[in-house]
Amino acid sequence: MKKVVLAYSGGLDTSVCIPLLRERYGYEEVIAVMVNVGQADIKEAEARAEKLSDRYRVIDSRNEFVHDYIFRLIMANGNYEGYVLGTAIARPLIAQKVLEVAKEEGADAVAHGCTGKGNDQLRFDAVFRTMDLDVIAPMRELNLTREEEQEYAQEHGVYFETEKRWSVDENIWSRSIEGSELEEPSFIPPEEIYQWTVPVSETPEDAERIEIGFEHGIPVSLDGTKTDGVSLIRKLNEIGGKHGIGRTDMIEDRVLGFKARETYEHPAATILLRAHRDLEQLVLTRNELRFKDYVDKTWSELVYQGLVMDPLFDSLNAFVDKTQERVNGTEYVKLEKGAMIIVGRESPDGLYTKNVSFDVKLEQKGVEGYSVYHGFQSRQAMRARFGSKK
Numbered sequence: 211m212k213k214v215v216l217a218y219s220g221g222l223d224t225s226v227c228i229p230l231l232r233e234r235y236g237y238e239e240v241i242a243v244m245v246n247v248g249q250a251d252i253k254e255a256e257a258r259a260e261k262l263s264d265r266y267r268v269i270d271s272r273n274e275f276v277h278d279y280i281f282r283l284i285m286a287n288g289n290y291e292g293y294v295l296g297t298a299i300a301r302p303l304i305a306q307k308v309l310e311v312a313k314e315e316g317a318d319a320v321a322h323g324c325t326g327k328g329n330d331q332l333r334f335d336a337v338f339r340t341m342d343l344d345v346i347a348p349m350r351e352l353n354l355t356r357e358e359e360q361e362y363a364q365e366h367g368v369y370f371e372t373e374k375r376w377s378v379d380e381n382i383w384s385r386s387i388e389g390s391e392l393e394e395p396s397f398i399p400p401e402e403i404y405q406w407t408v409p410v411s412e413t414p415e416d417a418e419r420i421e422i423g424f425e426h427g428i429p430v431s432l433d434g435t436k437t438d439g440v441s442l443i444r445k446l447n448e449i450g451g452k453h454g455i456g457r458t459d460m461i462e463d464r465v466l467g468f469k470a471r472e473t474y475e476h477p478a479a480t481i482l483l484r485a486h487r488d489l490e491q492l493v494l495t496r497n498e499l500r501f502k503d504y505v506d507k508t509w510s511e512l513v514y515q516g517l518v519m520d521p522l523f524d525s526l527n528a529f530v531d532k533t534q535e536r537v538n539g540t541e542y543v544k545l546e547k548g549a550m551i552i553v554g555r556e557s558p559d560g561l562y563t564k565n566v567s568f569d570v571k572l573e574q575k576g577v578e579g580y581s582v583y584h585g586f587q588s589r590q591a592m593r594a595r596f597g598s599k600k
């Protein structure tokens with residue numbers, strides 16, 4: 211029996227893939243796999259999978275996602291051109307889970323519903339191709355128009371009550387909203403695309419203060435109470451969203467080179483990333499910070515491209531881990547009218563000293579010698595260009 215395991219989301223594209231895999235590709239059994247990384251519509255997806263697929267599995271990966279992926283992202287200050295990498299970071303995990311099911315089931319192939327335009331196809335494929343299985347992407351291969359797709363859906367009992375206007379990808383870290391009119395960079399998005407955040411006009415009048423505790427670069431407490439990762443992120447999404455924090459509307463350079471207009475919302479990500487970086491600023495040396503900026507950027511690019519199996523990714527993580535040994539402390543944050551403001555920080559590992567005279571007895575006069583040489587090369591360059599004044 212020819213079997214295929216499909217990465218299933220419950221959306222139109224992956225739903226249409228199920229009959230396509232039977233009819234056009236000749237698979238006798240289509241197994242739908244849903245990986246729970248915190249998306250709200252997982253129950254709906256399950257109901258659809260039950261109806262459409264031959265068999266389906268739901269894998270709850272929320273803890274693994276937060277501990278092995280999101281925490282790493284925080285430690286590496288994950289950010290690609292201003293995007294908090296929510297969709298990107300989840301793809302390798304989802305692909306890996308699909309592969310595991312394929313192995314258990316002795317499947318012949320794995321499939322995803324991505325089109326040939328975006329980044330997600332590359333992220334799935336990169337992981338799928340680590341195993342010797344056929345990789346099928348019906349949406350990319352058949353390149354159906356929206357009308358053809360809807361017609362095919364209707365004919366095959368794939369029924370959506372409301373036509374979805376936007377393509378949404380959601381997990382605990384962020385919501386990515388794209389498609390239809392949003393593709394036009396000048397189109398002003400209607401409020402309805404946002405579900406986690408309110409507009410600033412609807413935020414409370416009063417500011418809210420919170421405290422986030424970090425241990426080894428990982429957020430471990432909220433307002434002094436130890437909180438597990440999944441709950442902490444959920445709470446911050448709620449609190450931050452209420453204050454209108456964490457919306458991004460941007461132009462993004464996709465892996466293939468086209469520019470895309472993307473909209474995102476991610477209150478917890480905004481709060482945690484900013485707080486983490488601020489704490490690093492207190493505990494890491496200037497040299498560490500400069501070098502780590504470059505590491506963080508390279509780390510983020512690999513994640514964006516879906517190349518987390520590249521050996522470089524491991525090496526970067528080893529460096530990041532080492533630096534995070536000292537990233538301990540508390541960040542004091544104020545949330546107010548769409549803004550997340552850091553109002554203080556404290557750490558047992560802070561390099562800041564109020565009184566510099568611990569180490570060198572700071573006599574201001576002692577700096578005179580240093581000052582003579584400061585800017586020496588710059589002055590030499592001026593002299594070489596404009597001639598010596600003396």
Ligand code: ARG
Nearest residue numbers: 297298329377378379386472
């Ligand atoms: N541009 C983002 C990324 O490449 C978001 C993709 C959203 N995907 C989706 N199927 N709606 O990570």
